[in-house]
Amino acid sequence: MSKIAVLNEFSIEAIRDALQKLNAFDKLKINGLYAHQLTELEAIDPELFAEISDMIKSGRWFPYAGVWNNSAELSEIALIKSCLYSVRYFLDNFGKKYRVFHGKKIYNNLFPQAVYSSLFDAVVLDDENESKWLQGADDFRTLVMTAETVDVTDVDDEFIKANEFISYEELADAFFESHLDLETVTLPTCSIKPEGIEKELIDAEMLSAINGDDKTDKIREAWIAHFDGESEKAREIADGISGGKAPDIGKIKLHGDGVVLTEVKLSEDGSGDTVVRVAETCGKEQSAYIMYNRLNSGFRFEIMPYEMPTFRITNDGSGYAKEIYICE
Incomplete structure (x- = not known):
């Protein structure tokens, strides 16, 4: 049976040892290193990074695409951003698009959708030890692969000579051919809301x-x-x-038929006041209302067809707002 060799330790010594074994044995393939570890390696040892880059481009070293690093907790948006930047990093630096997502855990029920949207075919997760299908929101599914691995720092020359080695990318092919009947686990609806x-x-x-x-x-x-x-x-x-602490856009509530937010910013004078511009899009005169709890403000205003008034909401807690004629 083919072996999957991984690099678990992120250190210059461990990477040099793995690279030495790659150079000594043509059939050896190594899996390891997230995008953030490679960027750190490039900063501290550019020459070693260049050697690893050559191995990645030649298909001997298979880094971990998926998340930027293996953080335990990620909100839905952070997970998507992490996937996006990881995919772009490997495309831009090595010309590689990997099909296997690597990460820490099942993040939430949007996880299969995020994996699918980032064009991954299967996932490998640190916290999962059973192969399965995961079904999440909107019936998206993704395949969790598990396999026995060997740490490349622990194997000797005789072990390498006696075995064949494959990457997780190659393992995915075998899984899709023979593991289509795996158990399907439906993920419960949950959400990790972005904070801080x-x-x-x-x-x-x-x-x-x-x-x-x-x-x-x-x-x-x-x-x-x-x-x-x-x-x-x-x-x-x-x-x-x-321009400072960003206005909490999600908490600005605008009530009006076809009246929309077109601009939100902090006042450029450093006062902390919030400047809001709205637009009437239905072509009718009407009354509208803005509520912004963060600044304890709520006010009604009259707006003419296709008008675009601008308001300044003070930051002193009084809730005072006034219409202004330039975007301050």
Whole structure:
């Protein structure tokens, strides 16, 4: 039976040892290293990273695509972002698109959909020890693969000579051919809501979209900083996108027939006031209402057909709002 060799330890010594074995034995293949570990390796030892890169491109080393790193908890949006940036990293740096998702656990019932949307065919999870099909929201399914592995740092030359080795990518082919009758586990409906820095990043991205600002690179940098455990760096970038603490867009409630939010931002004078612009889209004169609990504000206003008024809501807790004629 073919063996799956993995690198469990992330250290320069362990990576050098694995690379030495790859160079010595042509039939050896190694699975290991997430995107965040490869970026760290590139920063601390560029020459070793270059050697690993050559092995990845030649199909001898198979890194772990899927999540940026194997964090235990991810909200739905964070999971999708993590998949997206991991896929892009391996495409941009090595020209590789992998079909097997690697991660820590079953994150929530949207997990199969996120895997499918990111074009993965199967998953390998640290916390799962039984092969199965997972069925989640909207009847999306994904295949969980399990297999016995050997740590490449623990095997000697004789063991390598005596065995054949495959990657998880190759294992997926065998699973689809012979394991279609595996048990299907339906995941319960659940949700990990974004909180803290994740919510700040989501609000900053929504704010830039509403304002028509292309902050794609900055948003990506902020999410990756968060995935790498650099929350303060992520928060600093988010504040740079929003101009300070981002207005909580999700808590601005606008009531009106065809009256929509077109812009939300902090006032540029540093006061912390929130500036909101709306637009009437139905072509009729009407009365509308804005509620923003974070600033204890709620007010009604009259709007003319296709009018685009702008309001400034003060940050002093009084709930005072006034119409202004420029976007301050």
